[in-house]
Amino acid sequence: MNEFAQGAAWMAGDILPIAEARISVLDWGLTHSDITYDVVPVWNGAFFRLPDYLERFRQSVDTLKLTIPQTDAEITEILHRIVAASGLREAYVAMVASRGVPLIPGSRDPRDCGNHFYAWVIPYVHVIKPEVADRGCHLWISKGSRRIPEDSVNPRAKNYHWGDFTTGLLEAKERGFDTTALLDHHGNVTEGPGFNVFALKGDTVVTSDHGVLHGLTRRTVIELCQARDLTVETRPLPLSELLEADEVFLSTSSGGAVPVARVDDRVFSNDAPGPVAKTLRADYFALLERGEMSQPVRY
Numbered sequence: 001m002n003e004f005a006q007g008a009a010w011m012a013g014d015i016l017p018i019a020e021a022r023i024s025v026l027d028w029g030l031t032h033s034d035i036t037y038d039v040v041p042v043w044n045g046a047f048f049r050l051p052d053y054l055e056r057f058r059q060s061v062d063t064l065k066l067t068i069p070q071t072d073a074e075i076t077e078i079l080h081r082i083v084a085a086s087g088l089r090e091a092y093v094a095m096v097a098s099r100g101v102p103l104i105p106g107s108r109d110p111r112d113c114g115n116h117f118y119a120w121v122i123p124y125v126h127v128i129k130p131e132v133a134d135r136g137c138h139l140w141i142s143k144g145s146r147r148i149p150e151d152s153v154n155p156r157a158k159n160y161h162w163g164d165f166t167t168g169l170l171e172a173k174e175r176g177f178d179t180t181a182l183l184d185h186h187g188n189v190t191e192g193p194g195f196n197v198f199a200l201k202g203d204t205v206v207t208s209d210h211g212v213l214h215g216l217t218r219r220t221v222i223e224l225c226q227a228r229d230l231t232v233e234t235r236p237l238p239l240s241e242l243l244e245a246d247e248v249f250l251s252t253s254s255g256g257a258v259p260v261a262r263v264d265d266r267v268f269s270n271d272a273p274g275p276v277a278k279t280l281r282a283d284y285f286a287l288l289e290r291g292e293m294s295q296p297v298r299y
């Protein structure tokens with residue numbers, strides 16, 4: 001049995017079984033959520049859009065003023081090595097940069113921390129299970145939790161500040177919903193734990209331009225919409241507009257385009273995935289299968 005079959009991590013030059021990967025309890029990534037990350041999918045033995053994920057990761061690292069020694073070429077090499085070690089053909093591959101541990105014990109100056117990079121891989125994760133995507137996701141709009149304002153925590157630097165999402169998720173689960181999406185403080189729909197949100201009305205698709213991570217799957221789905229002659233608008237998406245949409249769907253690297261059948265007590269498409277969302281979901285996985293935006297893992 002491959003000791004990395006459940007996953008592998010690269011830490012400080014070593015490849016470890018995922019269960020043995022550790023960071024210090026003093027690491028600011030843990031104690032202050034002072035950390036950024038990215039996640040690239042591996043599908044059919046190939047990284048999807050890897051240069052785009054690396055570019056976004058580098059931007060996030062720069063936004064947080066972190067310094068890591070690894071170049072993009074070195075990160076690419078590390079990602080290939082861990083996926084190859086795991087042998088996984090469909091995988092969730094995370095790259096992480098953390099503020100690290102203060103090198104002067106007890107220092108409160110972020111500049112005193114030893115920033116570090118690590119990476120890990122586990123079997124492919126669906127943030128919305130495929131059977132839920134097939135029946136249409138039930139989405140709860142959190143009532144008690146608003147998305148952290150973007151001028152407090154920049155959502156475009158992918159981060160672990162998930163307190164707002166966790167509150168929303170607990171609300172959703174207690175009411176029997178699959179997941180949650182959060183509003184901003186003006187009542188516009190932002191995003192959910194691991195996905196962007198789209199509303200379709202007629203031939204026009206709307207997704208938020210602000211207060212959200214600019215998801216790479218959001219980008220892919222926008223391109224797929226345009227290829228199907230839909231008009232795409234990136235602008236604030238009021239909740240009322242979401243509730244009046246013909247279809248609602250989500251986008252995530254962990255599961256592609258996901259149709260939504262219910263938002264709160266509003267039911268869409270006879271309580272089933274809408275035709276456009278279903279088409280986009282199929283288009284996304286067909287693109288992954290074709291491999292034209294992918295690079296094979298060097299197993």
Ligand code: PLP
Binds near residue numbers: 039191196212251
């Ligand atoms: N929004 C948040 C908060 C996320 O965590 C994610 C992915 O994890 C997304 C959106 C979707 O981004 P992507 O399509 O790049 O996976």
